[in-house]
Amino acid sequence: MNPIKVGLLGIGTVGGGTFQVLRRNQEEIRGRAGRGIEIAMVADLDVERARSIVGDACTVVGDAREVIANPEIDIVVELIGGYGIARTLVLDAIKAGKHVVTANKALLAVHGSEIFAAAREQGVMVAFEAAVAGGIPIIKALREGLTANRIEWIAGIINGTTNFILSEMRSKGLDFGTVLKEAQRLGYAEADPTFDIEGVDAAHKATIMSAIAFGIPVQFDQAHVEGITALQATDIKYAEQLGYRIKLLGIARRRENGIELRVHPTLIPAGRLIANVEGAMNAVLVQADAVGTTLYYGKGAGAEPTASAVIADLVDITRLATADPDHRVPHLAFQPDAMNDTPILPMDQVQTAFYLRLRVADQAGVLSSITTILAEHEISIDAVLQRESAEGESQTDLIILTHDTREGRMREALARMQALPTVLAPIVKLRKEELA
Amino acid sequence: MNPIKVGLLGIGTVGGGTFQVLRRNQEEIRGRAGRGIEIAMVADLDVERARSIVGDACTVVGDAREVIANPEIDIVVELIGGYGIARTLVLDAIKAGKHVVTANKALLAVHGSEIFAAAREQGVMVAFEAAVAGGIPIIKALREGLTANRIEWIAGIINGTTNFILSEMRSKGLDFGTVLKEAQRLGYAEADPTFDIEGVDAAHKATIMSAIAFGIPVQFDQAHVEGITALQATDIKYAEQLGYRIKLLGIARRRENGIELRVHPTLIPAGRLIANVEGAMNAVLVQADAVGTTLYYGKGAGAEPTASAVIADLVDITRLATADPDHRVPHLAFQPDAMNDTPILPMDQVQTAFYLRLRVADQAGVLSSITTILAEHEISIDAVLQRESAEGESQTDLIILTHDTREGRMREALARMQALPTVLAPIVKLRKEELA
Known part of the structure; x- marks a missing residue:
C-alpha cells in the first residue's frame, strides 16, 4: 500500500523532531500503522534552513498554500503557531479536504469551535495530541481511554517552564526573578516568557481539556488565568512548613451549577504524587467516577516528545481514514449533537x-x-x-x-x-x- | 442507529461493575461513542445471582454457548478468568464472528498467539485493556499513544496486592506474613493469594506488555517470575537507609541481544515517582526513544476501574468495526507481518x-x-x-x-x-x- 502523504507547515523545533523521528523509526512506525507515513512536502519561510534539515527527502517550498493545493497530500501538519496565519491555513487545508494535525493549543483554545465545525462539514479529522502536555498521550486517555467515565475534575501541571521555576524556587530558596533568568539561560524559558509565566499557555491547554472532559465548547475567554510572577519564595517556604507544595495547576472541574476553569498557583499536599513532579516535567491528574484517580506523567515539550504526539496523530488518522466518519473519535470527545451548554462559572x-x-x-x-x-x-x-x-x-x-x-x-x-x-x-x- | 449488542460471559465483580457503569453513564457513553452500547445477554453459572444484578434489563442464561450462538450479539465480553473454559469460549466466539473483550491476562499471556491468530483469520478484534493495570489505559498508551517510539523498557507496579503488602511492610515495619493476613482481611488479597504474591499475575501482565512494546509473541513461559514471599522487613529497612524502596516490578527491557522479561522485588531510588506509588495503586513507567520517560498511574483492580477499561474497549470496537480491518489497531501493536523473533534472554x-x-x-x-x-x-x-x-x-x-x-x-x-x-x-x- 502507498504511504500516506504528509505536508509539514513550518519546520522549526517540533517540525524538525517530527521529520527525524519519522525517519529514524520508519520501520517501527510502518510495522504498527500497517502503512508508511511519508513527509512529501515541507513549507517554511526559511527555505534554506528547511532544506538543510530535510535534504533531498522531500519538496521544500516557501509558501504553505502550495502544500494545501497539492492534491497528493493527505494530511497537513500545522506547526507554525499563533492565531493568525495558522488559522487561515488550517481552515484552508480543511476546505481542501485534508486531514489536519496541529500542536497549536492557542489556536484551538480560541478558534477551536470554528475549526472543528469546518472539519465536520468536510468530513476530515483535526488531531491535536501534541497541543496538550507534549508527548504524554493525555488527549487519547481522556477521549478514548476514559470514555466510560463521567469525568469529575482534571488538574494538570501543563507548563514546563513554570514548573521548572517553581521547583528551583523551592529547592534553592531563590526568588522568581533570579530563577527566571536561570531558566532562560538553560533554555527552559523563552526570551519573552509572558505566555508561560502569566499562565496563558496553561490556560489554553486547560481549556482544551475542559471541552473534552465535559462536552462543552472551547471557551478560552471564560478561563481564569493567573501566573506565577507575583509568587514569593516566602510563601513557598511557609507552604512547605504546613505540608504543601505550590504548583501552577490548570484545573477544570465539574460543579453542580457549572464548570470551573482556572489556572493559578495552588497549594497541594506534599504527599500527593503530582506534588512531586519536578523540573520541566508535566503531569495530569484526572478524577473520574468509574476509574477513580489516574495520573499521566512525562515531558510536556521539546522536539521529540512533541513529535511523538504528532506522529501518533498521523497514525490514528491513517487508521480512522477508512472508518465511517460518524464513528471516528469526535474532536472534543463527544459527538456534536451530544455537546452541552453547561456554563463556565464566574470566578466568584x-x-x-x-x-x-x-x-x-x-x-x-x-x-x-x-x-x-x-x-x-x-x-x-x-x-x-x-x-x-x-x-x-x-x-x-x-x-x-x-x-x-x-x-x-x-x-x-x-x-x-x-x-x-x-x-x-x-x-x-x-x-x-x-x-x- | 441501533445500539451495539454485547453479551457478557460471567457477571462477578468486573461484570457487575461493567453493567453498573454502562447503565449509570449510558448517556455520556453514547455521546462519546455515537452509538449506544447495550448488554443484551448475560451468561453465568449462577443464574439467580446474575438476574439479581441485571434485573429485567437483559436475558440471563446459564450456558455461555447460548450467548455465542446468538446472531444478534456483536461483542462477547469474557470475564470468567483462567485458561480452561475461558479459552474455549473465546475461540468459539471468534469462530462465530464476534469481537471479543477480555480482562483475562492469564489467558492472553499463555494462549494469546493462538487467540490473536484466530481473530485475524476471522477479521474480528480481541481487545484487552482491562487485562493490564485495570483502569489505567496503558495498552492504549503503548499501542497507540507511543506508536512513534522505539520502546526501550517498561517497568510496572502491576499487582496491587503485592504493592499494598510492600507499602505496609515498609511503613509499619511488619513482616510479610502479618501484612498478608491484614491484606486478606481488608480484601486486598484473595483467600488463595498465590498468583499475586508469587509474581505470576504481574508476569502475565508484563508478558502482554513485552509483546506490545517489542513486536514479539506473548511468551509467558520465558518470563522469570519471583514473588515477595521471601522478602524480609530487614531488607526493606536497609534499602531505605541506602535511599531505596523495594517494589515488585514487572520489567520488559530491550537489550542488544534480546529481551529481558522478569518479575522480582526490586530496589528503586526513593526519589523516583514510581517509588512513591503506595498501597494497592498501580503504575507503569515507559522509557521510549522519542518521548523519553512517561508514567501512567491509577487503580489496577476493582469492579469499576476494570469496568472502565472494558467499556473503553467496547467503544473502540464500535468505532473500528467500520474501519478497513488492515487499518485497525493490531492486537499486539505491530501488524502480523511486522512481528519479529527477538529472543527473550535467559536469566543468566x-x-x-x-x-x-x-x-x-x-x-x-x-x-x-x-x-x-x-x-x-x-x-x-x-x-x-x-x-x-x-x-x-x-x-x-x-x-x-x-x-x-x-x-x-x-x-x-x-x-x-x-x-x-x-x-x-x-x-x-x-x-x-x-x-x-
Whole structure:
C-alpha cells in the first residue's frame, strides 16, 4: 500500500523532531500503522534552513498554500503557531479536504469551535495530541481511554517552564526573578516568557481539556488565568512548613451549577504524587467516577516528545481514514449533537480552600479580629501558623489555611481584613486543593 | 442507529461493575461513542445471582454457548478468568464472528498467539485493556499513544496486592506474613493469594506488555517470575537507609541481544515517582526513544476501574468495526507481518545491579575476602553498609550494592561467597534498578 502523504507547515523545533523521528523509526512506525507515513512536502519561510534539515527527502517550498493545493497530500501538519496565519491555513487545508494535525493549543483554545465545525462539514479529522502536555498521550486517555467515565475534575501541571521555576524556587530558596533568568539561560524559558509565566499557555491547554472532559465548547475567554510572577519564595517556604507544595495547576472541574476553569498557583499536599513532579516535567491528574484517580506523567515539550504526539496523530488518522466518519473519535470527545451548554462559572462562584499570609502588628486581639471576620463570612479555618516576631520587631506573619469556600465570599472577607489597622501589608492569597 | 449488542460471559465483580457503569453513564457513553452500547445477554453459572444484578434489563442464561450462538450479539465480553473454559469460549466466539473483550491476562499471556491468530483469520478484534493495570489505559498508551517510539523498557507496579503488602511492610515495619493476613482481611488479597504474591499475575501482565512494546509473541513461559514471599522487613529497612524502596516490578527491557522479561522485588531510588506509588495503586513507567520517560498511574483492580477499561474497549470496537480491518489497531501493536523473533534472554544474561545482604563473622579480613571475589568476577561495588555488631555479638550484617552486572556472573560470585567460612547464613540477593 502507498504511504500516506504528509505536508509539514513550518519546520522549526517540533517540525524538525517530527521529520527525524519519522525517519529514524520508519520501520517501527510502518510495522504498527500497517502503512508508511511519508513527509512529501515541507513549507517554511526559511527555505534554506528547511532544506538543510530535510535534504533531498522531500519538496521544500516557501509558501504553505502550495502544500494545501497539492492534491497528493493527505494530511497537513500545522506547526507554525499563533492565531493568525495558522488559522487561515488550517481552515484552508480543511476546505481542501485534508486531514489536519496541529500542536497549536492557542489556536484551538480560541478558534477551536470554528475549526472543528469546518472539519465536520468536510468530513476530515483535526488531531491535536501534541497541543496538550507534549508527548504524554493525555488527549487519547481522556477521549478514548476514559470514555466510560463521567469525568469529575482534571488538574494538570501543563507548563514546563513554570514548573521548572517553581521547583528551583523551592529547592534553592531563590526568588522568581533570579530563577527566571536561570531558566532562560538553560533554555527552559523563552526570551519573552509572558505566555508561560502569566499562565496563558496553561490556560489554553486547560481549556482544551475542559471541552473534552465535559462536552462543552472551547471557551478560552471564560478561563481564569493567573501566573506565577507575583509568587514569593516566602510563601513557598511557609507552604512547605504546613505540608504543601505550590504548583501552577490548570484545573477544570465539574460543579453542580457549572464548570470551573482556572489556572493559578495552588497549594497541594506534599504527599500527593503530582506534588512531586519536578523540573520541566508535566503531569495530569484526572478524577473520574468509574476509574477513580489516574495520573499521566512525562515531558510536556521539546522536539521529540512533541513529535511523538504528532506522529501518533498521523497514525490514528491513517487508521480512522477508512472508518465511517460518524464513528471516528469526535474532536472534543463527544459527538456534536451530544455537546452541552453547561456554563463556565464566574470566578466568584468557584470553590477552593485558601492560604492567606497577613503581615500583622504583633499585639493582642489581632488573631481574634481576623478569625471573627472569617467566621462572619462562614469561612472555616483549617490551620493557623503564627510566626514568632523577630527580636525587637513589632510585626509578624500570620498564615491561615481555610477549608473550601466560595471565592466571592473570600473576596469580601479579604477586603474587610485588609482594612484592619493591624494588618500592615497587602494580604497574600493563594488557593489550595486537596486533589483527593 | 441501533445500539451495539454485547453479551457478557460471567457477571462477578468486573461484570457487575461493567453493567453498573454502562447503565449509570449510558448517556455520556453514547455521546462519546455515537452509538449506544447495550448488554443484551448475560451468561453465568449462577443464574439467580446474575438476574439479581441485571434485573429485567437483559436475558440471563446459564450456558455461555447460548450467548455465542446468538446472531444478534456483536461483542462477547469474557470475564470468567483462567485458561480452561475461558479459552474455549473465546475461540468459539471468534469462530462465530464476534469481537471479543477480555480482562483475562492469564489467558492472553499463555494462549494469546493462538487467540490473536484466530481473530485475524476471522477479521474480528480481541481487545484487552482491562487485562493490564485495570483502569489505567496503558495498552492504549503503548499501542497507540507511543506508536512513534522505539520502546526501550517498561517497568510496572502491576499487582496491587503485592504493592499494598510492600507499602505496609515498609511503613509499619511488619513482616510479610502479618501484612498478608491484614491484606486478606481488608480484601486486598484473595483467600488463595498465590498468583499475586508469587509474581505470576504481574508476569502475565508484563508478558502482554513485552509483546506490545517489542513486536514479539506473548511468551509467558520465558518470563522469570519471583514473588515477595521471601522478602524480609530487614531488607526493606536497609534499602531505605541506602535511599531505596523495594517494589515488585514487572520489567520488559530491550537489550542488544534480546529481551529481558522478569518479575522480582526490586530496589528503586526513593526519589523516583514510581517509588512513591503506595498501597494497592498501580503504575507503569515507559522509557521510549522519542518521548523519553512517561508514567501512567491509577487503580489496577476493582469492579469499576476494570469496568472502565472494558467499556473503553467496547467503544473502540464500535468505532473500528467500520474501519478497513488492515487499518485497525493490531492486537499486539505491530501488524502480523511486522512481528519479529527477538529472543527473550535467559536469566543468566539479564543485566541488573544487586543488593546483597551477608551475615558475616565480625572479624578482620571479611570485607576484603568478599570484595575480592566480586572483583574477580568483574562486579563493581556501588556502596557498602557495614552494621556495627551488637554488644557481645560476634557477627554482623554486611550490605553491598553493586553496579550493573550479568546475573550469571553474580550467581558464580555468590556461590563462592556463600562457601566462605566467615559467611554465616544464606546470602540475601535482591535486584536494583535505577529506572533512568
